Amino acid sequence: MKHKYISKRYWKSHKNAMGQSDVIAKSYDDVINLSLGDPDINTPKPIIDAALAAAYQGHTKYTAFQGDPELIGAICKFYKEEYDMNISAEQVFVCSSATVGMHVVLESILDDGDEVILQTPYFTPYPQQVKLSRGVPVELPTYEEDEFQINADRLESLITERTKALVINTPNNPTGSCLHFDTMKKIAALAEKYDLIVIADDIYTDYSYENPFIPFASLPGMWERTITLNSFSKGFNMTGWRVGQIIAPEYLIDVFKDVNENICFTTPSISQRGAIYALEHRHELQPTLIEEYRTRVYYAAERINKISGMHVLYPPKGTFYLFPSIKETGKNSEEVADLMLREAHVLVLPGNAFGTCGEGYIRIACTVSLEKLKEAFDRIEKMEIFR
Template sequence: MTVNSLYERLSPTVRDIPASGIRRFFDLANEMEDVISLGVGEPDFVTPWHVREACMYALERGFTTYTSNRGLPELCQAIAEYLEKFQLQYDPDQELMVTVGGSEAIDIAFRTLICPGDEVLLPEPTYVSYRPCALLAGARVVDVPTRAEDQFRLTAAELEKHITPASKVLVICYPNNPTGTIMTKADLEAIAEVAIAHDLFVISDEIYAELTYGQKHFSIASIPGMKERTVVISGMSKAFAMTGWRLGYAAAPKEILNSMLKIHQYTMLCAPHMVQMAALEALRNGETEKQRMIESYDQRRRLIVNGFQEIGLACHEPEGAFYAFPDIRATGLTSEAFAEGLLRHEKVAVVPGSVFGSTGEGFIRCSYATSVEQIQRALARMGRYMQTIC
C-alpha cells in the first residue's frame, strides 16, 4: 500500500480540515532564537501554589482512581456556586459535568446537538477550534461576519441575514478570542431574541468570563428563555492559570447534558481525580490570586494598546480576555505576510488574523499574557519593523 493510497482511505472530513494556522507560526518560532512570543493564548503565570499543593496532597492521599463520569460531586457543587456570580442557576447533580478541558466540552456539545446537514452559525473572527469540531460532527458551517467598526460585536441584524431553515446552532465566544471584544447585556438580549425566534441552540464559550476590564461579564444563558437552549462552556485554564491541567466543564439542561455525558463516558470516562481536587481548591480559595492576575493583565492591556497606537497601528481597546487585535491594513500586507515578516526580521511572533476567519484578514492577534518587559521589547521591535515596511 502506497502512502497516497493509504491517505486516500482516511476520512475525507478529517483529510480536508487544515492544520491549525496558529501552530504553523509556533513551529517557525521554535526554530529561531531570541523570539518574543505574543502568540500563545495562555497565562504566563504559574498555577498558584495552593492549587498545586492541593494536587500533590491528593496524590499523597491516593486519589488516583476514577471519579464518577460527571465529576466529583463536591466539584460540581462548587462550579454551580461559582456560576451564580453570573446569575446562572444549575443543578449540580443533573445540569453540570466536568470535562477534560473546555475543548472536550466544545467537541461533545457539537456532537450532541448536530444532525448531519444541520447548519452551525459561526461569527467571525473567532477561535480556531469551532469550525473543525462542527465539521467533524457533520455540520455545515455558515460564517457570520462581524466588523471592526462595531468592535467585532455580533449584531442581531447580521445574524438574521445568515439564518436558513437548516440553521440549528449558534456559537458565541465572549469575551472573544481573538479580538478581546465583550458583549453587553443589551447586545446579547438582541441576539437572544433572534435565537428564540428561530429556535436555535446556542453554544456559549465563556472561558474568559473572569477576564473583563471595567464591565462584568454577562451570560446569554441568564436571559429568560435562553437557559433551555444554551450550553455554557468554561473551565479553569484562563482565569486560574491552569491551562495544562485540562479541566473544563459544561452547564446545560439535563436533557442535553445527559446526552453529552454519554459521549464523555465512552471517550474520556472522567477528568483526572487529582486535577479535579486541584480545581476544587482553586474555586474555593483562589480569589485573591485570580484578582492579582487580572490586575496585571489590565496593566499590560493598556500598555500594549498605547504602544500599538504610538507605532502607527490602530487598535480598539479590548475589554476582555488577554488579546489585542491591531489593524495592519494600512501597511498593504496581508496578515500572514505581516506576521511572517515580523517573525523573520524582528523575531516577534504574532498570529495572523486570517486564521480566525476571513473577517480577521488585515489584523493580527497579540496576546498580552506575557511580562511587561517582554511587551515593551516586542513593541520596540514592531516599531522598527513598521519603519521598514511603511
C-alpha cells in the first residue's frame, strides 16, 4: 500500500501464501488445514507443568541476554551426547524462535549488496529476511528427479565476488528431502574454496527417517564457517513458545547478542524453562511424537501416489511435509491449491510460494490426525482434475 507514512520498502505487498493461510482457512466451516507446520498435538504436558512450576518459582523476569545459563548448558550437553560435538557455553545463543534467529544472523553478517544463496525450494521468509538485512537473495534450484539434492556444479556457478553465505535446510521444508553426506562434503569443499559462511537451518533434525542426522558444523573444517539454527517448535510441539538457538563461533555470538538486544532483548524466560525440561527428557517425550508424524507422512505419500495427476517420486525422507507434483494436471500450483480449497475444502500451499522451482508442486503438512488426513484425501480424489 502506497502511503506517505509507510516505508517505501513496504508499498509493494510482501505477503505470501504461508502468511495468508490462517485467513484463507476461515473461508469454509469444514476446511481441513494442511497448510501450516503447526502440529495439532499439544505440547507434552510435562513440559507445560515444568514451565508453570518455574513461573511460580520466580522465572518470570529477563534472563541473561545470551539465554538462561541452564538452558545453554543443556544445549551443550545435548550436542555432546547426540553428535559428540564439544560446544562451549560461549558458542550458544538462545533466540525467540529460529525465524528471529535467522534475522539476527543475517543482520549480523551482511553488508549492503552481499549475496546469499538459498537452497530452493526454501522456507518462505528467507528471501525477504535477506532483503531486510540489505542483502540480495539468490535462488539455488533443486529438482525432484535429483531427490532435491544440491548440485555442486550448479552451486558453484552461482558464486560471485559478492557471495557471503549459503543457506541450507535439511531435512527440508517444504520438500522433506535430506541432503546426502556426499552432497554435504561437496558443499563444504566449495564453502572452503570460496570462503563462504554456511547457515544451517536444522529445525527438522528430529524427523530424519532414513538416516541419522549429521550436523553440517561437525564436518571437517566447517565449525569456523557454520552458523547453526535450531528450535524447540517442531521437535517438541512448542511452536507457540517461541524459543530457539544459534550455535556459532564465540565472536559471532557476541554480535548476535548485541543485535538481539535491539529486537526483543531476551527470549521469554518461562519458555526457556520449558525448553530445559524438554531437552533433559527428550528420550521420554520425543519417540511417540516422531513415530506419529512418520506414520502420517507415509500414509499421505501412499494416498498421493494413488491419485491420478499427483505423485511423490520417493518415500518420505524427513519432516512432516510432502511436496507432490501436480504437473500432470496441466494447471499451475496456485490454480490447483485454489481448486482444492473451493471444491474439496482442503487448504494446502502452492509450490511457487517456496521459490521459482517450486512451481508445479503443492506443499502438504501432515499436521492433522490420520482420520483427518483420510478425509482430506477422500475429498481430493473426487475432484475433477484428479479423475
